[in-house]
Amino acid sequence: MPTAIEVRGLTKRYGALAAVDGIDFSVESGTVFSFLGPNGAGKTTTTEILEGLRRRTDGDVRVLGLDPWNDGAALHRRIGVIPQDFRFFEKITAREAVEYYRALFHTNADPARLLAQVELLDKIDARFDTLSGGQKQKLGLALALTNDPEICFLDEPTTGLDPHARRSIWAVIRDLKRSGRTVFLTTHYLEEAELLADHVAIINHGRIIAAGTPGEIIRAHGRPERITVEAPAELATYLAQRLGVAATADGGHVSVELGDKRDALKVLQAIDASGLPWDSFETAHDTLEDVFVRLVGQMDDGALKQEARS
Numbered sequence: 147m148p149t150a151i152e153v154r155g156l157t158k159r160y161g162a163l164a165a166v167d168g169i170d171f172s173v174e175s176g177t178v179f180s181f182l183g184p185n186g187a188g189k190t191t192t193t194e195i196l197e198g199l200r201r202r203t204d205g206d207v208r209v210l211g212l213d214p215w216n217d218g219a220a221l222h223r224r225i226g227v228i229p230q231d232f233r234f235f236e237k238i239t240a241r242e243a244v245e246y247y248r249a250l251f252h253t254n255a256d257p258a259r260l261l262a263q264v265e266l267l268d269k270i271d272a273r274f275d276t277l278s279g280g281q282k283q284k285l286g287l288a289l290a291l292t293n294d295p296e297i298c299f300l301d302e303p304t305t306g307l308d309p310h311a312r313r314s315i316w317a318v319i320r321d322l323k324r325s326g327r328t329v330f331l332t333t334h335y336l337e338e339a340e341l342l343a344d345h346v347a348i349i350n351h352g353r354i355i356a357a358g359t360p361g362e363i364i365r366a367h368g369r370p371e372r373i374t375v376e377a378p379a380e381l382a383t384y385l386a387q388r389l390g391v392a393a394t395a396d397g398g399h400v401s402v403e404l405g406d407k408r409d410a411l412k413v414l415q416a417i418d419a420s421g422l423p424w425d426s427f428e429t430a431h432d433t434l435e436d437v438f439v440r441l442v443g444q445m446d447d448g449a450l451k452q453e454a455r456s
């Protein structure tokens with residue numbers, strides 16, 4: 147698959163702060179790539195460098211084969227952008243907003259068709275200041291699509307939206323992918339990345355701390371799968387002795403880490419053979435959120451300890 151975005155050793159300094167600190171990643175055409183990280187991680191800085199809106203300090207960046215800073219004019223014809231906290235003229239209607247962008251890009255995009263694509267046709271004659279947060283973001287998406295872009299850059303398109311509005315933005319993002327476009331999505335919502343993205347990079351303090359498909363990240367950084375039963379604490383001791391596994395008891399539940407999912411059968415047999423009362427079992431594995439919280443937490447704990455030492 148051709149590469150839409152290629153980033154090597156990208157660095158951006160604001161004075162003494164390395165907001166982006168030597169990152170590498172690439173995005174394949176036609177995929178959804180999610181850049182996931184807490185506030186201040188460096189997402190917007192990276193995104194705006196890729197869009198040709200900020201100048202990098204160091205490193206190599208190619209978007210559709212172009213250098214975003216030096217070939218900005220050529221690039222802007224081929225990408226669509228919704229900036230973080232997208233805003234527009236308050237008194238302009240959705241239709242007029244699309245017409246305005248159409249004139250900017252010299253295209254003949256049809257406002258009704260574009261607004262239908264983002265499920266906003268019913269608001270075609272509504273003024274910007276009367277739209278809800280979700281509707282404003284959808285208008286932003288429609289504007290980003292005016293020039294029929296190959297890549298859409300969406301910087302936290304769902305932050306602050308209610309669950310219903312977020313879901314309808316997700317539907318539009320899925321549509322973008324279905325139409326063959328590449329989507330570069332920043333978010334701090336874990337489940338959003340897990341649901342939509344083919345590939346995820348987790349960024350914190352300007353560094354990528356994990357990357358891959360959500361499944362790969364969970365396998366690389368998550369804890370092993372666990373089986374949990376309702377049982378007295380003695381069962382944990384019994385299982386640890388009999389199987390040599392890591393078993394823990396907590397609040398009337400006993401959990402066992404499985405080295406391999408096929409061990410589940412052995413563990414259940416041992417539980418039954420224990421003669422202890424047990425009930426309702428379930429299995430659990432780490433979500434992307436569990437992994438994210440732990441990785442970011444470890445990095446921040448490390449930074450705090452270093453600060454305390456210096």
Ligand SMILES: Nc1ncnc2c1ncn2[C@@H]1O[C@H](COP(=O)(O)OP(=O)(O)O)[C@@H](O)[C@H]1O
Pocket residue numbers: 160163165183184185186187188189190191192
């Ligand atoms: N124009 C700027 N000048 C100085 N510092 C900036 C500027 N833009 C961002 N920063 C700092 O760089 C870091 C990364 O910011 P940003 O890229 O906006 O993160 P995110 O989008 O992940 O929240 C933050 O510490 C932020 O305060």
Ligand SMILES: [Mg+2]
Pocket residue numbers: 189190191230301302
């Ligand atoms: Mg940001």
